[in-house]
Amino acid sequence: MSYKDILLHLDSYPDPTPMDVVDEAMRICAALGEGVTAAAFPVRIPLKSNFLPDRLIGLARLAEAEESPSAENVAQLLARFRAEAARHGLRHRELTSELDEFDRPARLAQLARTHDLCVIPYVGEVASQTAFAEAVVFGAGRPVLIFRSGAGHIRPGGFRKVLVAWDGGRAASRAVADAMPVLVQAEEVRILTVLGDKPSAVGRGADALMAHLALHGVSAEAEDYTAAGRGAGKILEQVSDERGFDLMVMGAYGHSRLREFLLGGATQYILTAPPVPVLMSH
Secondary structure, eight states: OOOOOOOEOOOOOOSSSHHHHHHHHHHHHHHHBBEEEEEOOOOEOOOOOOOHHHHHHOHHHHHHHHHHHHHHHHOOOOOOOOHHHHHTEEEEEEEEOOEEEGGGGOOOOHHHHSSSSSEEEESSSSSHHHHHHHHHHHTTTSSEEEEEETTOOBBBBBBBEEEEEEEESSSHHHHHHHHHHHTOOOOOEEEEEEEEEEEEEOOTHHHHHHHHHHHOOOEEEEEEEEETOOOOHHHHHHHHHHHTTTTTEEEEEEEEETTTEEOOOOHHHHHHHHHEEEEEEE
8 A cells, every 4th residue: 555646846946955855755755655746846036017127126137047047946856856766666757837936835735636645845944845835735635744854764664653643633533544555554653642732632532543543454552641731743743753753644733814824833833843754634
């Protein structure tokens, strides 16, 4: 059981995804599935026609100076992607189109709707990549896997130690279902419930989940962890680091208010700084 159709985001602007991170992402894709599609968007800088500013500071030339490197970055990234896909024996294809800078996250979410999973590397200035991750997890109806480059958590055999964040809620349930191809291959699955963080998180609340996973051939263990005033995100980070988990699985929570998206505390914490690769669903 594996993901048949993975979407991989490669960033071209303002800083391109480094080549060693492309290699790392392709190792993750090879561990997870059989086919991968690269999405890389050359940036178009929108300009409003205004004669005086263009004459004084050369706006058109400045825009072209930004756009040209982005297009070159896409060409180089896709060349590396093709080479790594061939090396790993992955079925592969490419999706690329020139887009305005701020239209890229929505386009990635649109593409992710017809893929099993979207992989987004985090490098350098994380804020821009967080925007892509939020757009996919809340707008695509598909899971996203985010990882910070250089973490070194991917092993030759794939993700073997998996931490599942469980609070009994809908999003957590969706994440577990989306992560099933990973869970059935894992050697260790640990279900962690943080008590005192949400009303739905109750003691021994993972018993039914363990029984469900057992029917899929997944032998999981569960434990409860009392928040004691600390946020669930910090606790998940601590446990994943201390016990050497390869992957975290969790639900993403958020709601809209005045057209702004407000994220749950643990969701915001992990989306901003994933301690290990994180598979997240909404």
